[in-house]
Amino acid sequence: MNLSEAFATGGETAVIGMGIVFGVLIILLIVLQLFKVIFYKDPAKANKAQTAVSEKVVAPDPVGITTEPDKEEDDEQLIAVITAAIAASLNTSTYNLNIKSIRRVSPGRPAWNRAGLNETINNRF
Numbered sequence: 001m002n003l004s005e006a007f008a009t010g011g012e013t014a015v016i017g018m019g020i021v022f023g024v025l026i027i028l029l030i031v032l033q034l035f036k037v038i039f040y041k042d043p044a045k046a047n048k049a050q051t052a053v054s055e056k057v058v059a060p061d062p063v064g065i066t067t068e069p070d071k072e073e074d075d076e077q078l079i080a081v082i083t084a085a086i087a088a089s090l091n092t093s094t095y096n097l098n099i100k101s102i103r104r105v106s107p108g109r110p111a112w113n114r115a116g117l118n119e120t121i122n123n124r125f
Contacts, residue, residue: 078102 001009082102087094109117 079099079102083094083097083099086099087097090097
């Protein structure tokens with residue numbers, strides 16, 4: 001086999017290999033598009049359904065006073081109370097604290113999980 005035949009064989013191998021790779025990539029692309037068509041749930045439709053259900057459930061207050069507190073205002077008050085409690089437990093001012101996030105811990109956590117969480121929090125301070 002001379003040099004030109006070797007280059008021809010190498011070129012054929014490279015072209016066949018790249019063809020196989022791109023063929024498989026195209027097949028994967030088609031499969032992923034099919035998954036999107038089959039399993040995709042439109043969030044706008046889900047929100048419309050939830051809004052329709054919530055509109056049916058909530059009745060207007062006859063007096064005109066809302067009995068449900070504003071969620072954003074309630075969250076701000078909750079954050080202020082938690083910040084004050086943390087500052088009091090650390091004997092420091094709220095200005096010295098930088099609270100990045102507050103999230104509710106579910107009561108169904110195992111005891112070892114709660115113990116690890118408490119240990120992590122206590123080691124930071």
